[in-house]
Amino acid sequence: MTTAHGGKQTGNRLVTGIPGPQSAALQQRRDRAVAAGVPSVLPVATERGGDGLLVDADGNELIDLASGIAVTGAGNPAPAVADAVAEQVSRFTHSCFMVTPYESYVRVCEELGELTPGDHEKRSALFNSGAEAVENAVKIARHATGRQAVVVFDHAYHGRTNLTMALTAKNMPYKHRFGPFAPEVHRVPMSYPFRDPEGMTGQQAAARATTQMAKHVGAENIAAVLIEPIQGEGGFVVPAPGFLRAVADWCAEHGVLLIADEIQTGFCRTGAWFACEHEDVVPDLITTAKGIAGGLPLAAVTGRAEVMNAVHAGGLGGTYGGNPVACAAALATIETMRTRELAAAAQRIEREALRRLDALAERTPAIGEVRGRGAMLAMEFVRPGTTEPDTEFTARVATACHEAGVLVLTCGTYGNVLRLLPPLVIPDALLDEALSVIEHAVAAG
Numbered sequence: 522m523t524t525a526h527g528g529k530q531t532g533n534r535l536v537t538g539i540p541g542p543q544s545a546a547l548q549q550r551r552d553r554a555v556a557a558g559v560p561s562v563l564p565v566a567t568e569r570g571g572d573g574l575l576v577d578a579d580g581n582e583l584i585d586l587a588s589g590i591a592v593t594g595a596g597n598p599a600p601a602v603a604d605a606v607a608e609q610v611s612r613f614t615h616s617c618f619m620v621t622p623y624e625s626y627v628r629v630c631e632e633l634g635e636l637t638p639g640d641h642e643k644r645s646a647l648f649n650s651g652a653e654a655v656e657n658a659v660k661i662a663r664h665a666t667g668r669q670a671v672v673v674f675d676h677a678y679h680g681r682t683n684l685t686m687a688l689t690a691k692n693m694p695y696k697h698r699f700g701p702f703a704p705e706v707h708r709v710p711m712s713y714p715f716r717d718p719e720g721m722t723g724q725q726a727a728a729r730a731t732t733q734m735a736k737h738v739g740a741e742n743i744a745a746v747l748i749e750p751i752q753g754e755g756g757f758v759v760p761a762p763g764f765l766r767a768v769a770d771w772c773a774e775h776g777v778l779l780i781a782d783e784i785q786t787g788f789c790r791t792g793a794w795f796a797c798e799h800e801d802v803v804p805d806l807i808t809t810a811k812g813i814a815g816g817l818p819l820a821a822v823t824g825r826a827e828v829m830n831a832v833h834a835g836g837l838g839g840t841y842g843g844n845p846v847a848c849a850a851a852l853a854t855i856e857t858m859r860t861r862e863l864a865a866a867a868q869r870i871e872r873e874a875l876r877r878l879d880a881l882a883e884r885t886p887a888i889g890e891v892r893g894r895g896a897m898l899a900m901e902f903v904r905p906g907t908t909e910p911d912t913e914f915t916a917r918v919a920t921a922c923h924e925a926g927v928l929v930l931t932c933g934t935y936g937n938v939l940r941l942l943p944p945l946v947i948p949d950a951l952l953d954e955a956l957s958v959i960e961h962a963v964a965a966g
């Protein structure tokens with residue numbers, strides 16, 4: 522049976538309950554071999570990907586609105602990435618860039634220099650994970666400024682290593698009983714329009730934050746302000762217009778470096794190459810990972826040449842950073858983003874999904890806010906008529922989506938945000954189908 526737009530109905534995509542027997546069997550083995558601290562949102566045994574679909578070992582087709590947490594935006598696999606990886610693997614898999622260099626690493630850095638905001642002279646260094654990139658951005662900022670303090674925001678997420686745990690806001694599950702944490706990390710309020718006082722402007726929210734920076738830390742002690750232009754794990758919080766600009770201006774005035782963590786927002790996710798572009802902000806340093814390499818582990822710090830080059834030779838690096846297979850994947854991913862015009866695709870996803878979600882919010886008092894940009898969209902659930910988070914409602918909606926074969930994620934300090942991160946290449950009909958499932962799940966509440 523097919524629907525009006527020619528796609529299969531969701532009911533027909535599933536051949537077993539979710540999780541099916543093969544997935545349940547894998548879960549049993551996993552429970553005996555894998556540490557309990559590494560869970561999965563949806564324990565289905567993944568067999569294949571596709572443009573917006575994941576197929577499990579039982580033959581169920583799930584609609585993917587997660588992209589492996591904003592990673593496989595260009596496809597899973599993007600055909601060009603699969604080819605580039607195969608070609609590179611057949612020539613050499615590793616040399617360590619710090620032992621003997623190769624062209625693809627340099628080319629990725631050239632691309633990063635071109636694509637990131639600002640036309641100043643830039644340099645980049647490549648790493649393996651987002652957390653590693655953030656750690657290095659902080660190292661570089663401290664070294665270049667000779668200052669120690671780093672300012673981060675409420676609800677921020679920057680990773681799970683020791684320094685990045687300190688930079689991350691949320692205790693459970695990220696920090697709980699993992700201390701002591703790195704010193705000289707200072708947290709200030711984020712602009713969070715849904716939870717800020719009614720009518721607070723971006724400029725006012727920025728003044729609230731920068732006043733704390735000046736009074737509690739002292740501008741001359743601050744190496745860097747580290748911010749996600751749109752917060753990811755913290756709840757897809759989009760700051761009020763003008764907030765980022767005002768924070769950036771304050772940083773420039775006081776010799777504080779602005780580090781934009783675009784690990785989740787970067788690489789066309791928000792409808793532009795980088796989310797800072799929506800606010801016309803040019804950060805001094807920018808961290809990237811996730812969407813950069815089509816699923817291969819790669820991350821980068823890109824920044825002003827004089828800041829990046831302040832660090833002595835040997836001060837930055839790592840055995841695997843900028844691995845040639847990951848670099849080949851990144852170049853193919855960037856090429857796919859250009860040729861398939863995936864920033865524009867993210868804008869189309871925003872228009873189509875917001876139309877449906879805004880209409881849903883109209884008739885659903887439990888939806889406090891619909892927000893986001895591009896293919897990074899969210900609904901925050903509250904008790905009707907209040908801003909009190911409704912975590913249980915959110916969990917029920919997510920579970921109902923999973924049971925109907927739509928992979929969604931939740932996020933937020935209060936766990937009350939349903940987030941949508943579809944691959945940028947998702948076909949319209951699949952997105953439609955997934956949104957219908959979400960509408961039903963929310964209506965069933």
Ligand SMILES: *Cc1c(COP(=O)(O)O)cnc(C)c1O
Pocket residue numbers: 649650651652653655678679680681749753754782783784785810811
């Ligand atoms: C995911 C994420 C990180 C951490 O990246 P990993 O590759 O998981 O280490 C850092 N910052 C932001 C904004 C992220 O979304």
